[in-house]
Amino acid sequence: MDSRGVIQNVARAQQINSFSGIRYGNITPTDMDGLIEYNNKAYVIFEVKYRDKKLPFGQRLAIQRMVDDLSLGGKKVIALIIEHCVDNTAEQIDIAGCEVRELYLSNEKQWRPPHKRIRVKTLIDLFITKIVGDPF
Numbered sequence: 001m002d003s004r005g006v007i008q009n010v011a012r013a014q015q016i017n018s019f020s021g022i023r024y025g026n027i028t029p030t031d032m033d034g035l036i037e038y039n040n041k042a043y044v045i046f047e048v049k050y051r052d053k054k055l056p057f058g059q060r061l062a063i064q065r066m067v068d069d070l071s072l073g074g075k076k077v078i079a080l081i082i083e084h085c086v087d088n089t090a091e092q093i094d095i096a097g098c099e100v101r102e103l104y105l106s107n108e109k110q111w112r113p114p115h116k117r118i119r120v121k122t123l124i125d126l127f128i129t130k131i132v133g134d135p136f
Contacts, residue, residue: 007092030059033082034095036124042076042132043067044124048084048095055081055102064104064111071106076132079104082120096121105131 007013019029036044045063047055067077081102084093100123104111114123128134 027058030056030062032063038128038132039134041134042078042128043070044078044080044127046080046082046095046120048082048093048098049101051083051085060111067104067106068109075106076127077106078127078131080120080123107131 017031022029032045033048034044034046038044045066047059047063049055063079067079070077080100082095082098083101084095084098086093096119098120100114100118100120102111102113103123
């Protein structure tokens with residue numbers, strides 16, 4: 001059985017990382033919930049938020065700048081803000097089935113909602129086939 005993408009140690013994954021001791025003026029660390037490096041051609045960055053929880057300004061700016069910087073190297077890059085509605089914090093969230101709330105494409109240089117309601121896996125598949133040009 002292939003266990004790639006499955007959390008191997010749930011207890012460790014539930015530990016909180018405290019970044020409180022790392023600060024540079026108003027700058028503090030942020031985290032990302034997911035990153036795919038695809039065949040040295042593209043990157044998919046994603047952040048998952050509960051229901052309509054807003055993405056903090058600093059985190060949005062950091063992700064946007066990362067997309068812009070990675071694209072300077074010739075890579076296709078997309079960032080996704082993903083929304084989930086799993087109320088029970090003991091339940092795992094199926095990211096593939098969540099909906100994309102917003103996206104930032106390296107060639108568009110702006111945050112926007114998807115053109116239609118779309119699930120994460122579907123949008124990533126479209127990005128890889130249409131934008132990157134790879135059949136997988």
